[in-house]
Each structure stands twice: as C-alpha cells, then as structure tokens.
Amino acid sequence: MVSFGIALRFLRSNKVQTILIVLGIAVGVSVQVFVGSLVTSLQGSLVDAAVGSSSQVTISPDENNTVIEDWEPMVPSLEGISQINAISVSADSPSFLRDGSRTLSVLVRGLQFEKADNIYNLEEATYEGSWPTIPGEVLIGKELSETLAVGVGDDIQVTTPAGQNLTMVVSGLFDLNVRVINENWILTTLSYAQGIFGFGEAITSIETQVDDVFQADVVAQEVRELFADRPVEVTDWKAENAQLLSGLESQSFSSIIIQTFVLASVVIAIASILAIKVLQRSRQIGILKAMGITDRDASLIFIYEGTMLGALGATLGALLGLTLIWAFTTFTAQPDGTSVLSITAEPTFVILSAGIAILAAAVASAIPARKSSKLSPIEVIRNG
Amino acid sequence: MAENVIEVRKVDKFYGTGSIRTQVLFDVSLGFERGSFNSIIGASGSGKTTLLNILGTLDLPSKGEVLIDGERTDGLTKNQLAKLRNETIGFVFQFHYLLPEYTALENVLLPVTIRKGRPDQGDVKRAEELMELVGIFNVKDNLATNMSGGQQQRTAVARALINEPKIVLADEPTGNLDSESTATIYQRFRYINATLGTTFIIVTHDRRIAEQTDRIVGVKDGRIDMDVKK
Ligand SMILES: Nc1ncnc2c1ncn2[C@@H]1O[C@H](COP(=O)(O)OP(=O)(O)O)[C@@H](O)[C@H]1O
Ligand SMILES: [Mg+2]
Numbered sequence: 001m002v003s004f005g006i007a008l009r010f011l012r013s014n015k016v017q018t019i020l021i022v023l024g025i026a027v028g029v030s031v032q033v034f035v036g037s038l039v040t041s042l043q044g045s046l047v048d049a050a051v052g053s054s055s056q057v058t059i060s061p062d063e064n065n066t067v068i069e070d071w072e073p074m075v076p077s078l079e080g081i082s083q084i085n086a087i088s089v090s091a092d093s094p095s096f097l098r099d100g101s102r103t104l105s106v107l108v109r110g111l112q113f114e115k116a117d118n119i120y121n122l123e124e125a126t127y128e129g130s131w132p133t134i135p136g137e138v139l140i141g142k143e144l145s146e147t148l149a150v151g152v153g154d155d156i157q158v159t160t161p162a163g164q165n166l167t168m169v170v171s172g173l174f175d176l177n178v179r180v181i182n183e184n185w186i187l188t189t190l191s192y193a194q195g196i197f198g199f200g201e202a203i204t205s206i207e208t209q210v211d212d213v214f215q216a217d218v219v220a221q222e223v224r225e226l227f228a229d230r231p232v233e234v235t236d237w238k239a240e241n242a243q244l245l246s247g248l249e250s251q252s253f254s255s256i257i258i259q260t261f262v263l264a265s266v267v268i269a270i271a272s273i274l275a276i277k278v279l280q281r282s283r284q285i286g287i288l289k290a291m292g293i294t295d296r297d298a299s300l301i302f303i304y305e306g307t308m309l310g311a312l313g314a315t316l317g318a319l320l321g322l323t324l325i326w327a328f329t330t331f332t333a334q335p336d337g338t339s340v341l342s343i344t345a346e347p348t349f350v351i352l353s354a355g356i357a358i359l360a361a362a363v364a365s366a367i368p369a370r371k372s373s374k375l376s377p378i379e380v381i382r383n384g
Numbered sequence: 385m386a387e388n389v390i391e392v393r394k395v396d397k398f399y400g401t402g403s404i405r406t407q408v409l410f411d412v413s414l415g416f417e418r419g420s421f422n423s424i425i426g427a428s429g430s431g432k433t434t435l436l437n438i439l440g441t442l443d444l445p446s447k448g449e450v451l452i453d454g455e456r457t458d459g460l461t462k463n464q465l466a467k468l469r470n471e472t473i474g475f476v477f478q479f480h481y482l483l484p485e486y487t488a489l490e491n492v493l494l495p496v497t498i499r500k501g502r503p504d505q506g507d508v509k510r511a512e513e514l515m516e517l518v519g520i521f522n523v524k525d526n527l528a529t530n531m532s533g534g535q536q537q538r539t540a541v542a543r544a545l546i547n548e549p550k551i552v553l554a555d556e557p558t559g560n561l562d563s564e565s566t567a568t569i570y571q572r573f574r575y576i577n578a579t580l581g582t583t584f585i586i587v588t589h590d591r592r593i594a595e596q597t598d599r600i601v602g603v604k605d606g607r608i609d610m611d612v613k614k
Contacts, residue, residue: 001501013485287481290442291543292470293498294463378443381477 003297006288007304010281018309021273025313025357026320028266032259032353033321033345038328039255041343043248047213050244051237053120053176055207056216057084057223062231067091067202074206077226083219086118086209091193091202096159097186099148106144108158108186110193119209120176122187128152129172135192137171141182145173158186160196213237259353266313266357271364274306278368278375285372286380299373303365310361314354321350387454388415389583390439390551395448397434397606408434409445410606416599418550419581421574423594426603432587433478433555435603439585440473440553441465453550470499474544476554478587482528482536482543489515489524492542499547507546514542517572519565533560541569545576552576554586558593570596 011018061068068074071089078087091110096103113131117123122131122139129152132138138156150156150170158166168188176182194200210219220236227234238245278285285298325343332341397409408431416422426432437443438450441457450457452472457465469475474495482491492511496503503511515521518538523531531539537560544552552573558566570593576582586597594600602610 002498005497005502009485283481284483284485287483288494288498289466290440290469290475290477290481291495291498292466292468294466296463297498378437381437381442381479381481 002293003300004304007301007308010277010284010301011305011308017273021269021309022313022316024269025266025310025361026317028262028269029314029317029353029357030320030324032262032357033318033350034324034328034343035258036255036349036353037321037325037343037345038341039251040346040349042341043251044344045341046244046248050241051213054237055088055119055205056210056213057208057220057234057236059206059208059223059227059232059234061204062233065231067199067204068206068230068232069202071203071206074227074230078206078208078223081219081222081226083210083212083215083222084208085211086115088112088115088119088207089190089203090116090205090207091190091197091199092204093161093193093197095161095186097148098157098159098165104144104147105184106158106186107184108138108188108193108197110188110190110197112190113187116187116207119207122174125174125176126172127175129170132171132188132192135189135195136166136168137188137192138168139172139174139187140170141185142173142175143179143182144184144186145170147183156186162198164196166196263356263360266310267360267364270306270309270361271367274302274365274368275371277305278302278371281372282375283380285375286377289375289377290381295373298375299369302369302372303362306365306368307358307362310358313361314357317357318350318354321345321353387418388451389418389453390585391415391451392435392439392445393449393451395435395438395445395450397431397438397443398446408606409438412448412606412608414601414608414611416551416583416585419577419583420599421577421584421597422586422599422601423597424585424587424601424603425589425591425594428589430603431606432603436553436555436585436587440475441469442475470495471547472550474547474549474552476537476540476544476552476557478555478559482539484527484529487525487527488520488531488535488539491528491539492546494543495547511542511546514545515539518542518569534562534565537561538565538569541572545582548580549582551583551585554584556587556589558588558590566593 059068059074075087075089078084089112093108095106095108097106113122126139140156145151148156152170152172154170155167156170158168160166174187194202210216216236217238220234224234289298322345325345329342391414393413395409395412396407398405398407400406412435424432424435434443438445441450441452452468457468460468483494486494489511492515493503493507496507512521512524515524518541520535520538520542523535528536528539537557541557544554558569561569573584573586577584588594599613600610601608
C-alpha cells in the first residue's frame with residue numbers, strides 16, 4: 001500500500017521517462033501481437049486453402065484391390081474416433097465426356113451429398129440448381145459447364161471405362177474455387193455411380209476431416225491400426241504436402257525467434273531502466289528507510305514500478321498491435337472489399353503476449369528491487 | 385534519577401578498513417533522561433553526527449550497546465528497528481532530506497504514511513497545525529524543490545514531530561535559519577517538550593543555542609569532554 005503509492009508518485013513525477021519506457025514496451029508488444037497474428041493467420045489461410053475443403057485422412061483400397069467391400073461397419077468404427085468430425089464415402093471412377101467431336105477426361109464421383117457437404121461445403125458451393133436425387137442426375141462444376149455451354153436441365157454424354165454410353169441430366173452447378181475440380185468432377189448419387197461402374201455395394205474411398213488438421217498423421221495411424229485386418233490403405237494430407245508443411249514450420253520458427261527477441265529486449269530495457277532508477281532514487285530510499293519503511297516495502301516500490309510500466313506498456317502495445325492488424329486488413333483491401341489476407345487476432349494470443357510482457361517486467365524489476373532492499377539509510381544520510 | 389529513554393554504553397566506532405581504518409568514537413557512554421531537553425556541541429568532525437546516527441539506530445556501533453526505552457537494540461531485526469524508528473524517533477537530519485516528488489505537506493505526513501498506509505483527516509489537520517507552528521503553512525502545497533533552504537529545514541522539523549515520537553534527534557536543525565526563525569523553532573521544541581514530554585537531543589555548534597538547553601554534552605575528538613546540567 002505504502003509502496004504502491006510511492007511507486008505511483010515516482011512514475012508520475014518523471015513523466016517523460018515513464019512515457020518513453022511505456023512506449024518502448026508498447027512497441028515491443030505491438031510487434032509481437034502483429035507478427036504473431038500475421039504468421040498464424042497466414043498459416044491458417046494457407047492450410048485452409050490447401051486442406052480446409054478436402055479430405056484430410058483418406059481410406060482407399062490397397063494396391064491389390066480396386067474397391068472397398070463390406071464398408072458399412074467401418075463408418076461407426078470411424079465415428080468412434082473423437083478427433084474425426086466428418087466422414088463421407090464415395091464411389092469414383094474416371095470416365096469420358098463426349099461433346100460433339102471432343103472427348104474430355106472427367107472423374108465421376110458417387111456421393112452421399114449430406115455427408116460430403118461436411119467436407120466440401122457443397123451446400124454453399126452449389127450456386128445454381130440442386131443436388132442430384134434420382135438416377136442420372138449430376139452436379140457439374142462451373143468451368144466444365146462453361147466449356148460445354150450447358151446449364152441446369154441440359155443433357156451431357158458420358159462414357160464409362162467399360163464403354164457404356166450414358167446420357168445424364170445436369171441438376172445443378174457448383175463452384176469449389178479450385179479450377180481442376182470445377183473442370184473435372186461430375187458428382188452424382190452413390191447408388192447410381194455404384195450401378196453404372198458395376199461396383200455392387202462397394203465403394204472406392206472413405207474421406208474424413210479431423211478437428212486439428214496438424215494431428216491428421218496421428219489420426220491416420222489410429223485409423224490404420226483400427227483397420228489393420230482389412231485390405232485398405234490410409235493416407236493423410238500431411239504426408240502428401242510435405243513441402244507446404246516445411247514452409248509452415250520455418251515460418252513458425254522465425255515467428256518464435258522474433259517473439260523471443262522482442263521479449264528479451266523488453267526485459268533488458270525494463271531491468272536497466274529500473275536499475276538506473278534505483279540509483280537516481282537512492283537518496284529517497286535512504287530517507288524512507290530512516291523514517292521506518294521496511295526493506296520489503298522498499299523493494300516492493302520497484303516491483304510495483306516495473307509491473308505498472310509493464311501493464312501500461314502491454315495494454316498500449318496490445319491496442320497498438322490490434323490497430324496495426326486492423327490497418328493492414330483495411331488498407332490492403334482490394335477494390336471488391338475482400339482482403340488479400342485478413343489477419344485475425346486470437347484473443348488468447350493477444351492476452352498471452354501482454355501477460356508475458358507484464359510478467360517479464362515484474363521479473364526484470366527483481367534485480368533493482370533487491371538493490372533497493374539492500375540499500376542502507378546511513379550511506380545516504382552520511383554522504384549528504 | 386529518572387530512567388534513560390535512550391542510551392549508549394561503551395561505544396566505539398570505526399570507519400573504513402585496513403590502513404584507512406580510523407576510530408571516530410572512543411568508549412562513549414551516555415544516557416538521556418525521559419522528557420529531558422539536551423544539546424550536543426563540538427567542533428566540526430568531532431563525531432557528533434556519528435553519535436546521533438548510532439543513537440537513532442541508523443548506524444551500528446563497532447563495539448558497545450544502544451538501548452532505547454531500556455531495551456537493547458542489537459537483538460532486534462531490521463524490520464523491528466524500522467518500526468522502532470518510525471514510531472519512537474523523529475529525525476531532523478543535518479542535510480534536511482525531503483522527498484522532491486512530494487509536496488511539503490506530504491513530506492510532513494511521510495512517517496504517518498509509512499506507519500499506516502494513508503493519513504486520515506486528523507493526521508492532515510495535525511500536520512497543518514505543525515506547519516503553521518513552524519511557519520511554512522503558506523507553502524504547504526509546494527513541491528520540496530520549490531522551497532527555500534530554510535523552508536525545507538522547517539518542513540523537516542514538522543516531519544520529525546508528526547508521529548509524536550518519544551525522542552527527537554536533530555542534527556543542526558536551524559543551520560540554515562536566521563536568528564528569528566531559529567528562536568521560533570526552539571520555542572516550539574520547548575513547548576512540545578513541556579506539553580508532550582518528548583525528549584530532545586539537538587546537535588549544534590552554536591553555543592548560544594546550547595546554553596538554552598537543560599544539559600550540554602561536549603564532544604571532542606570522539607570523546608565526551610564535557611557534560612553539564614542546569
Ligand atoms: N563514512 C565515513 N567514512 C570515513 N570517515 C567518516 C565517515 N563519516 C564520517 N567520517 C569521519 O568521522 C569523523 C566524525 O564525523 P561526524 O560524525 O560527521 O562529525 P560532526 O558531525 O561532529 O561534524 C570525521 O573525521 C569524518 O571525517
Ligand atoms: Mg555533523
């Protein structure tokens with residue numbers, strides 16, 4: 001109480017110094033908040049673009065098989081793995097699409113649309129018409145519909161690998177924002193695809209998404225063990241995107257380096273400034289001790305000073321960081337209003353950054369606090 | 385003979401170590417009665433400030449004992465000593481030592497603030513009365529740095545008296561003051577001594593001041609060479 005009041009007075013009576021230290025800490029914390037959020041958002045958007053709307057752990061037939069038989073019991077088994085949050089089965093086959101004299105390669109995919117929606121966000125992607133419900137209805141991609149110049153209600157001609165020619169009706173159009181998919185995929189009902197490709201009750205893959213995309217390899221291993229006695233193969237997105245991952249890793253690493261240096265500079269700045277402050281105030285500390293302040297209270301003055309500087313700096317820094325993020329997102333906006341990269345600030349990260357800076361300030365003030373505790377009043381009284 | 389409220393027994397004091405080790409006090413034994421009004425005189429460098437600091441537990445004797453209220457202080461912890469100083473002793477230092485960050489009034493209230501965290505209205509009233517008494521009420525809201533040397537010294541006097549201590553130790557408390565102000569301060573000391581029974585020990589090199597006290601102790605080269613009571 002005594003110490004807090006004295007600390008407050010010391011801070012207020014040297015405003016310029018106080019403001020400079022607070023600004024120093026604030027700059028450090030704002031860089032921390034901005035860079036940390038930037039890297040996290042960048043990674044988030046990269047990963048989301050790469051695997052957010054696709055299968056993250058995929059079960060396919062092993063090399064000796066072309067289909068997965070007796071798959072129904074596998075679904076409840078997968079549902080038992082808590083990390084898995086979306087499961088979709090499909091019966092796929094490459095096929096040919098005939099358009100006058102042209103022949104295009106396509107992938108016909110038989111899906112349970114309600115289930116597939118959990119992975120591909122088909123509901124949102126379907127911008128015209130509706131999902132296929134009866135045999136022969138298909139959903140095709142934006143680019144394919146433009147190439148063929150067909151719309152909802154029009155027919156298309158498909159030839160299966162077995163050579164069977166079929167006429168299908170476009171029931172709707174989708175845009176999954178990936179050109180290759182929009183050009184290649186023809187989506188239809190599971191049972192229709194099973195029928196035309198002669199799969200019977202079998203399917204060709206089970207696709208899943210997991211809660212934490214970076215745990216996909218761990219989940220994949222669990223799935224592998226679960227179906228060890230079945231002729232299937234389990235793959236995860238991480239194994240197939242090693243390059244993306246190593247890019248992300250080096251990004252994370254540089255972000256940690258930056259944050260460590262920022263933190264170190266905050267600690268050193270506060271410790272050295274408070275050390276000078278103890279020297280500057282040794283006269284006052286001596287008087288206070290002669291008047292009967294305890295060594296503990298004398299040291300608390302500097303702990304409070306350091307912590308208050310840290311708290312002010314961290315709060316200002318967090319606000320500054322958030323302002324930077326807002327400014328970045330606003331001023332890099334494209335004419336259509338969307339941003340090149342929208343940075344989102346995780347509240348927990350911002351609070352953690354500020355908290356660490358405050359803690360660092362408190363710890364940094366321990367050395368000067370000790371000095372203050374050790375100071376003997378007589379040294380001051382005697383030396384005038 | 386009344387009991388001693390503050391006392392040193394067989395005190396030696398050395399400064400420095402090795403070849404520069406010098407003895408400043410030699411086997412000093414001296415006690416002051418409760419409620420007495422005393423002065424210590426002596427030439428500059430004779431050891432008056434050193435003796436006063438040892439009496440006030442700010443400095444430790446190299447040898448010997450210090451007793452306050454009949455109790456030895458060498459067994460007390462630093463915290464107990466701090467509390468003892470705060471509640472029992474009022475200091476007026478040779479160099480007046482105010483906190484420059486605080487106003488005159490806040491400086492006067494400092495011992496109260498240290499004792500109980502925050503002065504109450506009664507404390508503020510008492511402080512203002514004391515400041516009136518020593519003639520600095522008009523500058524009570526000035527920062528210590530915006531006062532003349534004499535005003536600072538009188539602030540230090542008011543500060544020494546605020547906790548109504550049993551003992552006031554004053555090291556040349558009127559060194560910066562004109563003779564009129566000096567006379568006023570001594571009148572105040574006398575008044576407080578008479579009404580509250582506060583013991584005063586005042587270091588001075590001014591014989592005329594010393595002659596107004598009830599007992600004069602002379603220090604020469606670290607020894608007591610004179611001790612006269614009225
Ligand atoms: N910290 C110190 N180190 C060494 N010598 C000191 C120290 N403080 C005081 N002295 C010496 O002790 C002697 C007594 O000093 P002091 O008690 O201040 O005398 P006075 O108050 O009577 O002028 C002087 O010779 C002074 O130089
Ligand atoms: Mg002296």
